[in-house]
Amino acid sequence: MEKIAILGGGSWATALAKILSENRAHVHWWMRNKQDVQHLIQYRHNPRYLSQVSFDLDYVKPSKDLRAVVAAADWVVLAVPAAFVQHVLADLPAEAFKGKVVVSAVKGMIPQENILITEYMERHYQVPDARQLVIAGPCHAEEVALEKQSYLTIGSHDLPTAERFCQLLRNRYVKANPLDDLDGIEYCAVMKNVIALACGIARGLNYGDNFQAVLVSNAMFEIERFLDAIMPIHRALSGSAYLGDLLVTAYSQFSRNRTFGNMIGRGYTVKSAQIEMNMVAEGYYAVRSIFELNRELQVDMPITNAVYHILYERISPAVEFEILKDKLK
The missing domain is CATH 1.10.1040.10 (N-(1-d-carboxylethyl)-l-norvaline Dehydrogenase; domain 2)
Structure with missing residues (x-):
């Protein structure tokens, strides 16, 4: 079973948790808000975004403990707004990402530094290019929740790794393909x-x-x-x-x-x-x-x-x- 950490509690994080968990990957899901974590555990849905999506808690493990979530996974999906990435990851040492594949689902840049998320992860956490992926659309989280036909592209300098992640995403309403143009x-x-x-x-x-x-x-x-x-x-x-x-x-x-x-x-x-x-x-x-x-x-x-x-x-x-x-x- 693939073990995937998702960092973020927004609509895109929720959509990705739906896709991955329904494909029987084990999703360790970090949310900043403790009440949202408790609500998800009790009622099996995100109270703030895409609340119509119900989760199987055999495959989705919500948590407020960021270190534990990252440590439990082989893949780490960043799905927080770019402006908050530095703050969210601030307490994690570079060693936390050693041996893991980091997947950016962020559609922005690090403010002030004016660098891409992948550049930030390489510069501050020593995650090499070959172990980073980027998720691109066209795909809105709301249509994933409705199970409308959607397409994703996974960008990477390492196509075999991108293809592995594509396999975790593909289902009856999501098609995913790798592309070697990360930047x-x-x-x-x-x-x-x-x-x-x-x-x-x-x-x-x-x-x-x-x-x-x-x-x-x-x-x-x-x-x-x-x-x-x-x-x-x-x-x-x-x-x-x-x-x-x-x-x-x-x-x-x-x-x-x-x-x-x-x-x-x-x-x-x-x-x-x-x-x-x-x-x-x-x-x-x-x-x-x-x-x-x-x-x-x-x-x-x-x-x-x-x-x-x-x-x-x-x-x-x-x-x-x-x-x-x-x-x-």
Whole structure:
């Protein structure tokens, strides 16, 4: 039996716990909130996210003890918001991850350091590239809960290890495939949240479908330029791990980044939107990291710049999009 630790109590952590435990893997599930752990043990569902999903406690072991959860597993899935990764892992020594495969289900970057999760794990916990994986969509947790047909891509520099994890995920409603572009997939997962924010802002400003189609198509060129500048290898960005993940995040009703952007476009402040959503929109933190990285790269990124100006420099969304629309083709 495969032993898997899942760190995080959100919707994506809950969806992954559902998939893995139903495939008879032993899931050791860490949650920060003690009451949530007790509720899951007593009632067999997460009280905060995807509460319609019921868990078999023969295969799912909820716990508040992070060290014990990590120690019990061969695979460690990180499913906490990027802004909290440092805090969550702060008390763990590097030895805690020795011999384990670390799987990032995080769609963001470490703030201030402006590095990917995989870079952070290698730099601070000595987890080599060959023992790290990244989960990419297109896949929303809410549709996993409903058992809608979904597709996952597992990025890795070690395809046999990625294939092993794919086997743990595949079932009648989830297809999973390995891909040897760990960094490209991870950066694209970060960028697509920024673009989803832009799409939400556009919708909040009452721009229509015609504009959004142009926005998304221009975004693919923007992502391509950025990836070519930061790690130039050939990659087919029309694949589901890139374009597919972008599309579902930009258009879906379940996209929290699109929802957050929509609220900003309608006039909410950042703080009021965060309070009302009560969920983390990774793109809010990601756009700052990408913007700061690009100060050195100097890639033409008008959409990213527009979102950054709105969220961090408090430029009016209406004014910023008037400028942006003349830069799109």
